[in-house]
Amino acid sequence: MAAGPVVLLLLLLVASVAVATSGTRCASDEYQNLGLCCKLCPAGHYLLQACSVNHTTGRCVRCEHGTFMSHPNREADCWPWTRCREDQEVVAAGSESSDQQCQCRSGRFYCDSEDCMESCFQCQRCDGLTLQACSATRNAVCATEVSPEPGSAGPWEWLVLSGALLIAVFLFLCLCGRKVVMWVVSWLKRRASEPGLASPRSSQPDEVLIPMNPMGDVPAPGSEAPPLEEEALALVPGAGTCPGPSGDTGESVEPQAVAATGSPAAPEQAPTALGLSILEQKYEQKYFLRNMPSDDIRIYYEFEHQVPECKWRMFMRFIGLDENEIEICERENPGNLLEQHHKMLLKWTQKLGRKTSIFKLMAVLHKMELHTCLQNIINKLIAENILVNCEETTN
Structure with a gap:
């Protein structure tokens, strides 16, 4: 009979332990504190004081500026940025x-x-x-930067190959170089004496004539367009009703001086203002520009593309830009030739203001004897309906 109260006491103890164990089992969004389950503080807050009631949130404080907490937590401080x-x-x-x-x-x-x-x-x-x-x-x-290909020769290999090639060339010239030089000289003399040999100007790579506007002056297939100087001489001031200057200057365009060998004089000297003015008036009488603003990019696009690079700086000097202005445009657009050309022409329009004219550019190209280049530009502008031939409007 004495064992009865002891058994009863043990049963009560086991029941209390089970109740305590089940009461302190917390959920995934809770934490245990002094036998209670408190909910975690939300992201952006930190815990200042734990809860005093089971399954509730304690005192959470918002993170101060410069600190953060990216997840629910029970941390005592937020983390710094x-x-x-x-x-x-x-x-x-x-x-x-x-x-x-x-x-x-x-x-x-x-x-x-x-x-x-x-x-x-x-x-x-x-x-x-x-x-x-x-x-x-x-x-x-x-x-x-060029990535070396697998198996390609390194710098020492190229140096050895270059040295061997130079030695081979030197030995060849020592043994039969005089004969080769004499043969080349004699061949050049024979070529120079052949009749109908093309002049150096006709072999320039940048002198390729672009076909004219199919609705305008169409040259016969395989035929050359007439030289611009002859066209300028043939113009009669005020003969048509073309818009633009109609005053007669009474002056004619003189053809370029030709040396005794038949080749044109060097165009590296700056053209005189009087000669340019006469040529500009002649082009204004032969052509007129559609109503377009002077800074419209379409007007100067063909000049930027057609004028040869080797002549471009001289072209800019002739139209009125100085060396400092040319160099500024080049430094501001390194490696981009077309953008350099465009900026120079824009600087020219800003510098001269109302005195700028597409016909002035034509006159300069005429004076520089870039006739085929000039004719290509005119044909392109006519084909794009930017420039109009006065002779077409009067016929």
Whole structure:
């Protein structure tokens, strides 16, 4: 009979332990504190004081500016934002629930890893054309950089090959160089004495005549357009009703001086203002421009493309730009010839204002004896309905 109370006491103890165990089992969004289950503080907050009632939220405080907490928690403080280094920039601002995001400064630094914990790398500057600009995750790619192919010769191999080639050429010239030189000289003399040999001007690669506007002056297939000087001499001022200057200057365009050998005089001397003025008036009487603003890009597009690069700087000097203005346009647009040409023509229009004229450009090309280049530009402008031939409107 004495064992009865002991058994009853043990049963009560087991029941109390089971009740206590079941009461302290907390959910996934709770934490245990002094036998109670308290709910976690939400993201963007930290815990200041635990709960005093089971399954409730304690005292949570919002993260201060410059700190964050990205998930539900029971932390006593929020975490500080990541601070960007001097070689980094902010790409995503921090908030109460998210950290501040940094990356390498675009255009100046880059990093080839995800975190860039130590430092960013300085972007390289290309001396020539840039194929791919520097970004936060990759370096710039320059046009001069060529990846060596597998198995290609290295610098020492090329040096040895170049030296061997020079020795071979030297030995060849020592043994039979005099005979080769005499043969080349005699061949050139025979070519020069052959009748009907094309002149050097006709063999220039940039002197290719573009067919004229099919609705305008169409030359016969295979025939050359008449020289512009002859056209200018044949014009009669005021003969048509073409818009533009109608005053008669009473002067004629003199053909270019020709040396005794039959080749034109060197066009490297600046044309006189009087000669350019006469030529400009003649072109104004033969053609007129559609109603377009003087800075319309379509007017100067063909000049930028058709004038040979070797003649471009001289062309700019003749129309009135000085060396400093030409060099500024080149430095501001490195490696981009068309953009350099465009900027120079825009600077010319800004410098001369109302005195700028497409006919002045034609007159300069005429004086420089770039006749085929000039005719190509005229044909293109007529075909694009920018320039109109007065003779077509009067017929």
